[in-house]
Amino acid sequence: MRLIDRYILHQTATPLGVSLTVVLAALVLERILRLFDLVAQQGKSFGPVLTMAMSLVPHYLGLALPAAFFISLFLVSARFSGDSELDALRGCGLSIRRFARPLLGLGLVLTLFSLALYGYVQPYSRYAYRAIFHAVTNAPWEASVVAGTFIDAGGGYTLYADRMDVTGQWLENVFVHERQDDGTEIATTARRGELELRGDDGQISVLLQDALQIRSVAGKRDAALAFDRLMLGRAFTLKSPLFRNRGDSEREMTLTELRDEWRNPESKLPHSRLKAEFHARLVRSLSLLVLPMLAVPMGMAAKRSFRWQGIAVAAVILLLYHHAVQLGESLAHLGRADPLYSLWGPFALFAAGCGALFANTERRPGANPFEALFERIDDIVRPIRRILPRRRVPT
Incomplete structure (x- = not known):
């Protein structure tokens, strides 16, 4: 050059x-x-x-x-x-x-x-x-809750807690709202709650204590139920959906x-x-x-x-x-x-x-x-x- x-x-x-x-x-x-x-x-x-x-x-x-x-x-x-x-x-x-x-x-x-x-x-x-x-x-809910914040947990669930301990496992003054596929809405309040991770199948469950649940169904009267202990009917998985191949x-x-x-x-x-x-x-x-x-x-x-x-x-x-x-x-x-x-x-x-x-x-x-x-x-x-x-x- x-x-x-x-x-x-x-x-x-x-x-x-x-x-x-x-x-x-x-x-x-x-x-x-x-x-x-x-x-x-x-x-x-x-x-x-x-x-x-x-x-x-x-x-x-x-x-x-x-x-x-x-x-x-x-x-x-x-x-x-x-x-x-x-x-x-x-x-x-x-x-x-x-x-x-x-x-x-x-x-x-x-x-x-x-x-x-x-x-x-x-x-x-x-x-x-x-x-x-x-x-x-598409990441699943990782069981993390921020105090004073509404959390979208997926599957129609919304969680809220006033306070929590340092581990984030024990919650106080818990509110859970669930919207089902048929339009049914379930609102649950509890004095305390516990996030539990089961290591055998990698799923998360929410255990509530002193809970009050109100179920609203279209065309029917609302129903209110009180529970000493209540496990939410749906478990949350930690597994992410797989992406397609290239x-x-x-x-x-x-x-x-x-x-x-x-x-x-x-x-x-x-x-x-x-x-x-x-x-x-x-x-x-x-x-x-x-x-x-x-x-x-x-x-x-x-x-x-x-x-x-x-x-x-x-x-x-x-x-x-x-x-x-x-x-x-x-x-x-x-x-x-x-x-x-x-x-x-x-x-x-x-x-x-x-x-x-x-x-x-x-x-x-x-x-x-x-x-x-x-x-x-x-x-x-x-x-x-x-x-x-x-x-x-x-x-």
């Missing part, structure tokens, strides 16, 4: 690392807040939240990588063009294609990384997240498994869904290889005065391409279109457009079509800027 290649890659590494970290952190933190809210509503422990968030890192990394890669390429190209470094390189006999060669090589490396990420890492991490999520949302969803299959499964005539999943998932992962990975051919011409046109215009136009282009791929994947998923047309078609058009733009910039560097577009956007926005009040800088 020549010195100029190392220099270009070094200049690209910093914005790539920063933008990737910022985008990835924003996505993961947003999901962590949602998970904390979900766990709080379920009344469960917050311990698994970070584990679930770590399981989602490969998924969000796949979302953040294309945006971060394009932003870094755009900023580097704009800086080289704005600081006249690109003109100096061209004056030394190096073409724009030569300038973009290390960036295309970096795109190839990230494409291979994305194939491994989309094809083999994300299926396992997505299954791990769903398994932990299932364990959290592979029941096409998104949890690796690329190799998807290929083998859609060739299997006895597959439980529709072949259209398997093929759509397989081709969509390939298209998203290979799209990284095309981004340098779009980012370099846009960065050259943006320079210093048109940075935000370039980022705005790039966001619109990439968003339209992303939705086109999503639409093609949905049509292929439903079996209404062949993935060769609905997925590879948008990719071919996008790649051809980027390649033609890059080739035109290589042949005629002074006739970059984005320069006129950015100037037109600036002409439209300039009168709006004059109307808006300006921020005063304190002296």
Whole structure:
């Protein structure tokens, strides 16, 4: 690798690392807040939240990588063009294609990384997240009671106790509400209660002393019964329901498994869904290889005065391409279109457009079509800027 290649890659590494970290952190933190809210509503422990968030890192990394890669390429190209470094390189006999060669090589490396990420890492991490999520949302009551708090014990039972001992086994001033499947409601109060765990079968029972029970049945008079000792009629198990095996969803299959499964005539999943998932992962990975051919011409046109215009136009282009791929994947998923047309078609058009733009910039560097577009956007926005009040800088 020549010195100029190392220099270009070094200049690209910093914005790539920063933008990737910022985008990835924003996505993961947003999901962590949602998970904390979900766990709080379920009344469960917050311990698994970070584990679930770590399981989602490969998924969000796949979302953040294309945006971060394009932003870094755009900023580097704009800086080289704005600081006249690109003109100096061209004056030394190096073409724009030569300038973009290390960036295309970096795109190839990230494409291979994305194939491994989309094809083999994300299926396992997505299954791990769903398994932990299932364990959290379906976890049984662990026989823990907080004084002065209503506890949903599952199975239609709600428990409340004013006080308890340090072990959490003996309760005072207990209230238990039970709602049965037929609509019957049973409210029980007791002076004392005991949570008992039977180790032989791993079940929990609630033994109440000096209890008063009121049973309400629709269409009948309420019945009140008093008990010296009362064992609740339903035992609570500590066993969590098992989660399904990996592979029941096409998104949890690796690329190799998807290929083998859609060739299997006895597959439980529709072949259209398997093929759509397989081709969509390939298209998203290979799209990284095309981004340098779009980012370099846009960065050259943006320079210093048109940075935000370039980022705005790039966001619109990439968003339209992303939705086109999503639409093609949905049509292929439903079996209404062949993935060769609905997925590879948008990719071919996008790649051809980027390649033609890059080739035109290589042949005629002074006739970059984005320069006129950015100037037109600036002409439209300039009168709006004059109307808006300006921020005063304190002296």
